[in-house]
Amino acid sequence: MTEQRRQVATLDQVEEGETLRVELGDNALCLYRIQGEVYATDDLCTHGQASLADGLIIDGALIECPLHEGAFDIRTGAPARAPCKLALKRYAVHVEDDAVFVEL
Numbered sequence: 001m002t003e004q005r006r007q008v009a010t011l012d013q014v015e016e017g018e019t020l021r022v023e024l025g026d027n028a029l030c031l032y033r034i035q036g037e038v039y040a041t042d043d044l045c046t047h048g049q050a051s052l053a054d055g056l057i058i059d060g061a062l063i064e065c066p067l068h069e070g071a072f073d074i075r076t077g078a079p080a081r082a083p084c085k086l087a088l089k090r091y092a093v094h095v096e097d098d099a100v101f102v103e104l
């Protein structure tokens, strides 16, 4: 499948230490900004029906799921705390001027 680059936000919409849910057709992504860098993953937790954008960024680089308090590493998508076991899909992010693009 060919990768597609899509602008999903402006930089000022993704505040430091915060999440932003972005709808993309049938899918939704969660954007995060930590230490100035923007990251993107699927928004849906791999453990259940929860939007990670409603979770909390903890320990610097983990997103804590709001439903069962499992966690993932935002930088890699790797599960970091039970009950999460499956990695989150993550997406490459490029920031150009004020525009945030993801590779889909």
Ligand code: FES
Residues within 6 Å of the ligand: 045, 046, 047, 048, 049, 050, 065, 066, 067, 068, 069, 070, 071, 083, 084
């Ligand atoms: S739904 Fe996310 S930890 Fe259970």
